Amino acid sequence: MAMIKGHPLKGAFVDFINDINGSTLFSYVEKVEKGDPIRFYENGKEWYKGERFYFKDRDGDRVIAGLGSVRTIQSASSGRFADVESQWDAFMDRSSIHNPYDIYGTGPVAFGGFSFDPMRSQGEEWSRFAPSFFYVPELMMTMYGGEMYVTVNMVCEDVDSSPLFDRIEERKHAILSDMKHPSEKEAVLMELRAGNTAAWKKSVQAAVDKIKADAELKKVVLARKVTAVFDGTVSSDRVLRRLDEGQPDSFVFSMEAMDSCFLGASPERLVKKRSQTVLTTCLAGSTARGATEQEDAELAEELLHDDKNRIEHDYVVQMIRQEMQSMCRSVTVPDAPVVMKVRDIQHLYTPVVGEANEEDSILRFVETLHPTPALGGLPGEKALGVIRDLEEMDRGFYAAPVGWMDYRKNGEFAVAIRSGLIVQNEAFLYAGCGVVPDSNPETELDETNMKLRPMLRAIGGGNE
Ligand SMILES: C=C(O[C@@H]1C=C(C(=O)O)C=C[C@H]1O)C(=O)O
Numbered sequence: 450m451a452m453i454k455g456h457p458l459k460g461a462f463v464d465f466i467n468d469i470n471g472s473t474l475f476s477y478v479e480k481v482e483k484g485d486p487i488r489f490y491e492n493g494k495e496w497y498k499g500e501r502f503y504f505k506d507r508d509g510d511r512v513i514a515g516l517g518s519v520r521t522i523q524s525a526s527s528g529r530f531a532d533v534e535s536q537w538d539a540f541m542d543r544s545s546i547h548n549p550y551d552i553y554g555t556g557p558v559a560f561g562g563f564s565f566d567p568m569r570s571q572g573e574e575w576s577r578f579a580p581s582f583f584y585v586p587e588l589m590m591t592m593y594g595g596e597m598y599v600t601v602n603m604v605c606e607d608v609d610s611s612p613l614f615d616r617i618e619e620r621k622h623a624i625l626s627d628m629k630h631p632s633e634k635e636a637v638l639m640e641l642r643a644g645n646t647a648a649w650k651k652s653v654q655a656a657v658d659k660i661k662a663d664a665e666l667k668k669v670v671l672a673r674k675v676t677a678v679f680d681g682t683v684s685s686d687r688v689l690r691r692l693d694e695g696q697p698d699s700f701v702f703s704m705e706a707m708d709s710c711f712l713g714a715s716p717e718r719l720v721k722k723r724s725q726t727v728l729t730t731c732l733a734g735s736t737a738r739g740a741t742e743q744e745d746a747e748l749a750e751e752l753l754h755d756d757k758n759r760i761e762h763d764y765v766v767q768m769i770r771q772e773m774q775s776m777c778r779s780v781t782v783p784d785a786p787v788v789m790k791v792r793d794i795q796h797l798y799t800p801v802v803g804e805a806n807e808e809d810s811i812l813r814f815v816e817t818l819h820p821t822p823a824l825g826g827l828p829g830e831k832a833l834g835v836i837r838d839l840e841e842m843d844r845g846f847y848a849a850p851v852g853w854m855d856y857r858k859n860g861e862f863a864v865a866i867r868s869g870l871i872v873q874n875e876a877f878l879y880a881g882c883g884v885v886p887d888s889n890p891e892t893e894l895d896e897t898n899m900k901l902r903p904m905l906r907a908i909g910g911g912n913e
Pocket residue numbers: 670672717732733734735796823824866867879880881882883900
């Protein structure tokens with residue numbers, strides 16, 4: 450009780466709970482002197498394991514870590530984007546928000562994503578993830594411009610909510626303090642099952658044949674899954690830390706769902722919205738990193754002038770330009786791609802900027818852009834049909850939009866590639882590549898191996 454008495458928002462809170470009927474969100478934001486979102490995430494394990502998230506943007510500009518779930522938003526297959534949005538609106542309409550800071554990603558935030566293809570029957574390993582799945586954390590840390598903010602969200606049912614306020618404040622203080630964690634024994638990788646690679650190469654050839662036989666079908670992205678089996682439960686916290694430290698130029702994300710954790714380090718932004726500005730990314734066309742600076746530069750130069758990769762990339766630019774023009778007042782697309790380098794791979798990259806209406810929801814952009822031809826193909830529906838026929842797995846949230854939206858409907862979603870799902874003693878890792886008429890199954894297999902490297906290294910199965 451001592452804490453609520455001394456808290457500056459006590460008056461507002463008491464007025465609020467006297468006034469409500471039914472469950473309503475009370476949310477407040479405070480600036481804190483020090484802290485580190487990844488420590489916050491780790492410290493939250495004791496109380497919130499299975500309900501945590503982490504999201505670092507690729508500019509390293511903003512990091513958000515969330516703990517607990519005061520509300521989940523889920524939706525079945527049809528109309529899922531609009532459904533999630535209306536559930537979020539309804540929740541926000543009945544909320545009391547105390548946020549003196551004009552910082553995106555503070556205050557109430559829903560974190561989560563949409564599975565790649567809700568029409569696909571769900572794989573056993575994805576059973577903890579609804580096809581559209583968001584949660585609103587109880588405690589959240591946002592790092593922006595070197596400053597730290599903590600958001601507290603509580604859903605109050607009746608006038609007896611004061612103990613809830615105290616309990617959350619107590620946890621917040623503990624989590625922000627320097628907690629020590631007993632060191633966990635690291636699970637040992639026992640087996641890496643690459644799946645049937647010969648069958649996968651056949652499916653790439655089958656996609657090439659379909660594209661050649663169908664003038665309308667231009668590109669299909671095919672993916673594969675590698676399963677890692679350990680001698681004990683894998684520490685997803687440790688994997689997340691390795692990604693965070695080892696992939697400074699990527700989006701690093703983690704999304705827990707009970708005993709499962711989906712995480713990764715993706716170079717690809719689906720969409721970021723700040724007020725009227727909307728950013729999206731065309732990322733397709735890949736080559737290796739060189740062993741020396743010179744070799745690296747030569748590979749980049751070759752990639753920039755390689756017809757197959759340029760065509761693959763251009764399909765993505767065409768679709769994204771068209772969709773953005775349908776939603777924005779103005780759209781800026783550079784004439785030619787540049788090379789984006791991340792630790793294990795380099796890509797052709799065209800950033801796209803649009804001007805939209807401030808009140809447009811980020812989910813509208815997510816719905817329209819997903820899946821881009823970088824992860825689905827061209828034309829979209831037809832390519833999805835081929836993927837459903839040829840890919841013998843459920844992608845789950847791999848290659849899907851994962852991110853956050855705030856109560857002003859701004860936010861950011863990454864395309865969840867270079868990712869994996871950890872379920873107890875197993876890790877399922879995913880990688881894919883764009884198939885066009887010139888694709889060679891062996892080269893495409895090599896490319897998926899290169900794309901698996903960041904996750905393999907992070908789970909302790911890499912060779913560097
Ligand atoms: C499909 C993946 O990556 C996508 C495919 C790329 C390509 O085909 O060149 C490049 C970047 C991503 O858009 C993956 O990493 O799994």
